[in-house]
Amino acid sequence: MGNFTWLLGVAACLILMGQQPARPPEARGRFLLAALLAAAAFLRPELGWLGTLGFVQLLPLMFVQARLPYAHPHLLTWIRLSCFTPALRHHLQLAWLETYLLRHGTPPARAVSPLDALVAPLAAGRPLEALRGAHGLNVPPEWSRAYHAYLSWALSDTGQPLEEPWRSLLEGEPLQAQRAARRLGLEGRFWTGRALFLEGQRARDAQALQQGAQLMLSDLRPGRELFAWRLHEASKLLAPFGIDPRARLLERHRFPVATLGLLLLIFVFFGWEILESGGLGPGALSLGGGFSLEALLALGANANVITVQEGQWWRLVTSTLLHGGLLHIGLNAFYLWTIGSALERSIGPGMLVFAFALTGVVGSAASALLGAPNVLSVGASGALFGWVGLLSTVGEGNVAQRLGRLGRAAPSLFLMLFIGFLIPNVDVWAHVGGLLAGLLLGLSYRRPSARERQVFGVLGALTLAWGIVSLLLWRGSL
Structure with a gap:
């Protein structure tokens, strides 16, 4: 079991490495180092101290990344202590600054060095003086976003007359704002959306208001130039319509805890499969040949002859947590993390668990009702196809706009299903059922309240718990 723990550590480090930014390279390098040392400990148990050392060097970095969403000032000290290179230090300080602006709606009282020279003129409402001072500073390129974030707060509050092309950007029609953005070298659709929204307010045009709001929200991302001012302006314009961009961004950039919890759950079941089978079989690297049929059946695999005919409906849940071999769980774990992380930031952790349980069961x-009656089915791919369908349709807009997004995603969805027909040991009916459930959920989805999201999360968790507890009771009765 100890060796299996190191194997899980390798998988976790590689998955987390993929979530790190390509630059600066230190973060990815440290996760890769931890994975290599854990692999050495897995292959040679006497080198367990190396694996431990790999995880120890990761702990400060993981602590910083876990606490970044809260933007506490003490985190700046941890960043200085836990980063080996200036590039990663600057990157995390920028992330801290952007998160602080996002949470508090105002620049921090204490600047993040080396931007101290900008704070005094900005606080005094003199943005032009700050601009001249910035040009005289030797500000590294990676700090340009932080400079823009500070400067942008002064643009909307000083009352000073704006010169062209800033006037066209902030006061002009949509086409003028678009041209001004290009002249200023500003990226994104936010400026066009803002102008379209203001035009909709003047003309009382509901369609222009909706399109402008969608453009602003879709392009409101930390790291873009003038992000802090964009957030401030979007919040001011959209608040009367019951839309809180700050709350949505905070939800979108939370660490995907529900995705990680589901990932750990399927790894726990995979370890249980290894113990039940007495090890991996000779076909461990195939999609379905690593474990005996008896072991899979004893752990809750799904099949018509036992799920439907004997009424063991809890197998609809437990079969989604089982996998047939290393390749099977490796592929599903990769897609569970990548798709789940994106979806969780869009709909929240509670709704993600509910969507996993619902689409997995469907x-x-x-598979049990339409597939071959004597063939065992295991794997989370039905739920993953459901997530893909949900991700293709969920979002802002009415049903017609969601159907438009579905139409654009349809070719890739059909290709994914078609590939399943070409690969042996793939349960196509589970894919089709999960995908249809996810599409219907996405088309009917409306943004629930916080209480409703909690209720849906509890329903999803209770469904998974019902399946696992029923499995344990059934095994105890044998």
């Missing part, structure tokens, strides 16, 4: 039911 996919398993389609």
Whole structure:
């Protein structure tokens, strides 16, 4: 079991490495180092101290990344202590600054060095003086975003007359704002959306208001130039319509805890499969040949002859947590993390767990009712196809706009299903059932309240718990 723990550590480090930015390279390098040392400990148990050392050097970095969403001032000290290179230090300080602006709606009282020279003139409402001072500073390129974030707060509050092309950007029609953005070298659709929204307010045009709001929200991302001012302006314009961009961004940039929890759950079941089978079989690297059929059946695999005919409906849940071999769980774990992280930031952790349980159960039911009666089915791919369908349709807009997004995603969805027909040991009916459930959920989705999201999360968690507890009771009765 100890060796299996190192193997899980290798997988976790590689998955987390993929979530790090390509630059600066230190973060990815440290996760890769931890994965290599854990692999050495897995292959040679006497080198366990190396694996431990790899994880120890990761702990400060993981602590900083876990606490960044809260933007506490003490985190700046941890960043200085835990980063080996100036590039990573600057990157995390920028992330801290952007998160602080996002949470508090105002620049921090204490500047992040080396931008101290900008704070006094900005606080005094003299942005032009700050601009001249910035040009005289030797500000590294990676700090340009932080400079723009500070400067942008003064633009909307000083009351000073704006010169062209700033006037066209902030006061002009949509086409003028678009041209001004290009002249100023500003990226994105935010400026066009803002002008379109203001035009919709003047003309009382509901369609222009909706399109402008969608453009602003879709392009409101930390790291873009003048991000802090964009957030401030979007919040001011959209608040009367019940839309809080700051709350949505905070939800979008939370660490995907529900995705990580589901990932750990399927790894726990995979370890249980290894113990139940007495090790991996000779076909461990195939999609479905690593474990005996008896072991999979004893752990809750899905099949018509036992799920439907004997009424063991809890297998619709437990089968989504089982996998047939290393390749099977490796592929599903990769897609679970990548798709789940994006979806969780869009709909929240509670709704993500509910969507996993719902689409997984529907996919398993389609497999049990429409598939071959004597063939065992395991794997989370039905739920993953459901997530893909949900991700293709969920979002702002009415049903017609969601159907438009579905139409654009349809070719890739059909290709994913078609590939399943070409690969042996793939449960296509589970894919079809999960995908259809996810598409219907996405088309009917409306943004629930915080209480409703909690209720849906509890329903999803109770569904998974019901399946696991029923499995344990059934095994105890044998």
